[in-house]
Amino acid sequence: MKQKKNRVKSSKKSKKEGFFSLVKKMPKEYLLSHHPTCKEFEEHTFSLFGKKFCIGCFIGYPSAIIGIIIATELLQISDDYSKSVFWVGMAFPSTIFLSFTPLTEKKTIKIIQKVLIGFGAGFLLTFIYYMPTQNKVLNFVVVFLLATSLNLILNIIHYRNHNKICSQCEYEPQTNKCSGLRTNPTENKPTSK
Numbered sequence: 041m042k043q044k045k046n047r048v049k050s051s052k053k054s055k056k057e058g059f060f061s062l063v064k065k066m067p068k069e070y071l072l073s074h075h076p077t078c079k080e081f082e083e084h085t086f087s088l089f090g091k092k093f094c095i096g097c098f099i100g101y102p103s104a105i106i107g108i109i110i111a112t113e114l115l116q117i118s119d120d121y122s123k124s125v126f127w128v129g130m131a132f133p134s135t136i137f138l139s140f141t142p143l144t145e146k147k148t149i150k151i152i153q154k155v156l157i158g159f160g161a162g163f164l165l166t167f168i169y170y171m172p173t174q175n176k177v178l179n180f181v182v183v184f185l186l187a188t189s190l191n192l193i194l195n196i197i198h199y200r201n202h203n204k205i206c207s208q209c210e211y212e213p214q215t216n217k218c219s220g221l222r223t224n225p226t227e228n229k230p231t232s233k
Contacts, residue, residue: 078209078218080205080206080209081205083145083146083147083150084096084150086098086099086147086151095147095150095151095154096154096194096198099151099154099155099158100154100155100157100158100194101158102158103154103155103156103157103158103159103162104158104159104161104162104165105158105162106158106159106162107158107159107160107161107162107163107166108162108163108165108166109162110162110163111125111128111129111162111163111166111167112166112170115166115167115170122167122170125163125166125167126163126164126167128159128160128163129160129161129162129163129164129165129166129167130160130164131160132156132157132159132160132161132163133156133157133160133161133164133190134160135153135156135157135160136153136157136193136194136197138153139153139197139201140197157194161187161190164186165183165186165187168182168183168186169183206218
């Protein structure tokens, strides 16, 4: 009985070690790029100072912050801007639907899309936060839930696109052998199909 418990503990431990060893084998670049380093994901990243960055994160989030700042300023200047802030907040993030078309396979269009999504999301969140209500805490909760929902949708699309690309790779079922997730990308290079 004791041997059986030890086997169960050791198998659980080996699974954890397997995950952490996979993380350790990932290239350092993955921290900023959030994408494998293979050529299939070149359109998902941009280079700056010799480092690769994720377009979605490093373009979208700063755009959202800029959108929040601009929308806040506009709403504090005059209530007349509230309709414009709302419609920009609704229209710009709708470019997310371009992700279901081949258009966003072009890096320039992908970057413009991420700027629009981030900027528009910033406007929408700011509009909701400054809506005239008796309870600003409720506004904050709605903003938090909306931001979380938007982020969830983006992550689902991101996951779907990654799966689509990785499923065509010969290493897809063996992530630990994927050249794009290895410290040394020249190891285990996939052969062309």
